[in-house]
Amino acid sequence: MSTSILRHASTSAGILTAFAIVGTALLAVTYLVTRPIIAETEKQAKLALIGQILPRSQYDNDIIKDAALLPPSAELGNKEPTPVYRASKQGRPYAAVLEVVAPDGYSGKIRMIVAIKADGVVSGVRVVTHNETPGLGDYIDIAKNAWIRIFEGKSLSKYPDRDWKVKKDGGKFEHMAGATVTPRAVVKAVHKSLKYFNANRDNIFSLPADSPHP
């Protein structure tokens, strides 16, 4: 009696194991086939995103390869090392693209990329992911509104610290009625990233390349 139960159980276990092995093998094959394609698509997507805020004609290096990892810092709002992409023209630093997190959006983190030219002027900002309220706070997304372009050409030398606020708080940055929390978070994050860039400029351009997309 007990041996037949044992046999039955081990047959079932064997069948289950066989299915698990076949399933794992199928997944392994799919993963190996799709991995290079996914990596390439991700690289192209990132390049296209950076291309929006840093014209391709302005630099001549492989910006995705020439990336370095920056340690976590409060100014960038990140808790893990994040990449900085460096653009150069004929070997001279032209601009850096920082990945920045605004921790204080209306509903959670707003992830952005900020391109800053070597002279400290913002070339452009784009929101990568956010959870702001559709129709109210989501105008920070370039797909909805051109608002995010107000940062282009701004710098710390042009606007002193007290101007880096939304108009409602006494600063120089326009925002739309009804949603102040979202633009406030974005303005603050861009301001902090500029301060970070100014303080770490030499370091950013001299770090050895350590690309997440080898």
Place this chain on the structure above:
Amino acid sequence: MSDSTISYKEIIWNGLWKNNAGIVALLGLCPLLAVSSTVVNGVSLGLATALVMACSNGAVSVVRNWVPNEIRIPVFILIIAVLVTIIQLAMNAYMQPLYLVLGIFVPLIVVNCNVLGRAEAFASKNPVLPSMVDGFVVGFGLTLTLGVLGAMREVFGKGTLFSGIDLALGESARQFVITVFPDYQGFLFAILPPGAFLGLGLIIAGKNWIDQRASKKAQMQPAADLPPSSVTA
């Protein structure tokens, strides 16, 4: 439905109308409400689900005689999880913008109760071909619901139809986007989750209304006049 009398007509009628997964069985509502804000999102996730269901029903049917009864659920789940992961990787590789929009709802197809439900209720008792047809049709019924709901929400919420089609079919498909109301300010309520609940309620009410009309007609007229497919009501 017993093994001997499998009628494809009945499978299709059940999956698309009579037992529509979205509006009659009310199963799989989580993706239904979350991604049906536009036609393209709803239909894309619906088709991914239908594909998974056709494959999983087919695979379950193939192995149905070798799997002991007590471990069938883990085996079915394993098959479904493998298929969903394969589709997820393939979407990420070949349709990445769409994959990013649908996000977490692609892997969540694994826990869509329609998938396991059809594997257990139909595929584990029927031959391969009818099982695959059943899986696809039930998934396609869900796709239709998602498409109609997406169309309602998109027209009233954004004033467009097929926005985001370039995510699925490439940049050249952008010309297919239809602007229903030019300069529309947008109706936020339709885009947010309450709009999905309300839209779904309206669709269910519409279906019940049609069914009731049909059954009233059937009562008044001799049954012989009716097309055979509607007798099932």
